[in-house]
Amino acid sequence: MQRWVIGVDLGGTQIRALRTDLSGKKAARAEQLTLAQQGPQAVLSRILETVREVTAGISQEEILGLGIGAPGPIDSAGVVHDPPNLPGWKGVSLVDELAGPLGLPIYAGNDANLGALAEHRFGAGIGVDHLVYLTVGTGIGGGVISHGRMLTGWRGFAAELGHQTLDPDGPLCGCGQPGHLEAFASGPAIAREARKALEQGRSSTIPEHADGAVTAKSVAAAAMAGDALAIELLRQAGYYLGLGLANLIHTLEPQRILIGGGVSLAGELLLEPARQTVDQRLMSPVYRGVEILAAALGPDVGLMGAAALVMQEGGSPR
Amino acid sequence: MQRWVIGVDLGGTQIRALRTDLSGKKAARAEQLTLAQQGPQAVLSRILETVREVTAGISQEEILGLGIGAPGPIDSAGVVHDPPNLPGWKGVSLVDELAGPLGLPIYAGNDANLGALAEHRFGAGIGVDHLVYLTVGTGIGGGVISHGRMLTGWRGFAAELGHQTLDPDGPLCGCGQPGHLEAFASGPAIAREARKALEQGRSSTIPEHADGAVTAKSVAAAAMAGDALAIELLRQAGYYLGLGLANLIHTLEPQRILIGGGVSLAGELLLEPARQTVDQRLMSPVYRGVEILAAALGPDVGLMGAAALVMQEGGSPR
Numbered sequence A, B: 001m002q003r004w005v006i007g008v009d010l011g012g013t014q015i016r017a018l019r020t021d022l023s024g025k026k027a028a029r030a031e032q033l034t035l036a037q038q039g040p041q042a043v044l045s046r047i048l049e050t051v052r053e054v055t056a057g058i059s060q061e062e063i064l065g066l067g068i069g070a071p072g073p074i075d076s077a078g079v080v081h082d083p084p085n086l087p088g089w090k091g092v093s094l095v096d097e098l099a100g101p102l103g104l105p106i107y108a109g110n111d112a113n114l115g116a117l118a119e120h121r122f123g124a125g126i127g128v129d130h131l132v133y134l135t136v137g138t139g140i141g142g143g144v145i146s147h148g149r150m151l152t153g154w155r156g157f158a159a160e161l162g163h164q165t166l167d168p169d170g171p172l173c174g175c176g177q178p179g180h181l182e183a184f185a186s187g188p189a190i191a192r193e194a195r196k197a198l199e200q201g202r203s204s205t206i207p208e209h210a211d212g213a214v215t216a217k218s219v220a221a222a223a224m225a226g227d228a229l230a231i232e233l234l235r236q237a238g239y240y241l242g243l244g245l246a247n248l249i250h251t252l253e254p255q256r257i258l259i260g261g262g263v264s265l266a267g268e269l270l271l272e273p274a275r276q277t278v279d280q281r282l283m284s285p286v287y288r289g290v291e292i293l294a295a296a297l298g299p300d301v302g303l304m305g306a307a308a309l310v311m312q313e314g315g316s317p318r
Helices: A040-055 A094-102 A109-121 A187-199 A218-226 A228-252 A261-264 A268-281 A298-315 B040-054 B093-101 B111-122 B187-199 B216-224 B228-252 B262-266 B268-281 B299-313
Strands: A002-012 A014-020 A028-032 A062-069 A077-082 A090-091 A106-110 A130-138 A140-146 A256-260 A291-294 B004-010 B014-020 B026-033 B063-069 B079-081 B090-093 B106-110 B131-136 B141-145 B258-261 B291-294
Touching: A002 A040, A002 A298, A014 A040, A014 A090, A014 A298, A014 B004, A028 A040, A040 A094, A062 A094, A062 A109, A077 A094, A094 B079, A094 B106, A094 B268, A106 A109, A106 A298, A106 B040, A109 A130, A109 A140, A109 A256, A109 A298, A130 A228, A130 A261, A140 A261, A140 B299, A187 A218, A187 A261, A187 B262, A218 A228, A218 A261, A218 A268, A228 A256, A228 A268, A256 A268, A256 B026, A261 B299, A268 A291, B004 B040, B004 B228, B004 B299, B014 B040, B026 B040, B040 B093, B063 B093, B079 B093, B090 B093, B093 B106, B093 B262, B106 B111, B111 B131, B111 B141, B111 B258, B111 B299, B131 B228, B131 B262, B187 B216, B187 B228, B216 B228, B216 B262, B216 B268, B228 B258, B228 B268, B258 B268, B268 B291
Parallel strands: A002 A062, A062 A106, A130 A256, A256 A291, B004 B063, B063 B106, B131 B258, B258 B291
Antiparallel strands: A002 A014, A014 A028, A077 A090, A130 A140, B004 B014, B014 B026, B079 B090, B131 B141
């Protein structure tokens, strides 16, 4: 009998679902808008619709289970605890809400944690049993594989790797705390520094690459075209990223660190300054050799991770 | 047949060994000076002597194995990589050097990592499968239990929890890097801030509690006697400790954090400000509820951890 796995990514903007075989090969994919402002019940209905789309014509016995990733905080039991971009989701259990209507085993996790699982099983972290994954975008999230397993922490809230204080007097983070890595190296942080420099009269082609407001994307585009200010802004973000990575190397000592998310599309303009900072900030030469690389899986990483979670927890052979 | 386990702690000052039964009950204990300046071969001879003392009259078949803790960096294979307080130990394998002469299975680890293992098996972390242990003394070391297992990282160098950058412009750490937690909250850091305040003419009874030079111990003694400056210095150290603990909660989400080491003898004068800072710096209320407590095992924690390592790795029933 053919066996399938369903992976769902519940994002603030889009719901996406896919069906894969046990090797991770995609057989069907569907997506629709989340329309999060309509609240949990409407969104849950749309999740069910999207899942039905990718399971059309498939008998239930062929489906090993459904994995779903959601923005944190989400606990190990699959309960969503009021994430900023899912209004009304206070204590909603994804596992309970989906298991009844679908009649499938449901597994849920934080989307960034699942990103680590996806890269470990299908991406740039295959065979690497001590792995750190960072997604650098609107926020900075993370996931950790330790001794070959996803590190969840006590209640499932571990690996918020963007929320480490790098400077107690630093700029405010999206979470409201001062000086976190996210407040220095996320997309909005890079855009903030760009606007500040432009307001101070720095000459730059960044505005020419901006489609309206200046964003991290326009900074990256300008940097790739050789703009000196844009390159400097990415170097500054990469410096703070490197400080955070050195901390993570001392704490977790991964073999490899993978950087994904929209800001990582800036590539070596971000990664090379991060690597240089790590080299300078290691507490001892024994920590050398940790690889810092771009993640492999792109925007579907969360979906693939949700599928990988079913394979891990559903006991499928590796 | 009675079964025994040997635990050894190789410190910069002392070599200590004990023999316990499988419940951790001590049956024999011995110690002597390390005299580290005489180099690895002389120290290894003294380790063997100390072990022979605690195994006198015991047949080899009764001994499940020997665990040994050493100052980091020490890798998963038991090779010591040039720690500052063990001159000449560049690439010396404790496992190889001890296995031959003793004819026993040898297990080695970082002394602070083993502290976490000891507290988990015998101390204030029994039954807590997500545990962080920090030893705050001359330096700040750490150990992590995640999903019930010691987190070692790729090559065994994980859990250097004192070496996280809290302020890139902060004071130099013992490791040479700026602004690490250790540079703000270790014993020498507290003593440095005390001397600075006294030189600036702050009135305090700290010098009356000092036996010669002002140390963290004299600060703690003065604080316990109600000295305002001393209390403020411990609160400041506790503030930075709290920043570091909030980072660790976001990264590892332990159920409990245990603080040991000499500086932790200041007790609530250090822990209460650390807890207050953690409360203020959590990125979300979902992280509330992590316990921050004093460690239980005292100065023999490393020895107990070395014995616990044999029990873990030697496959003894829990």
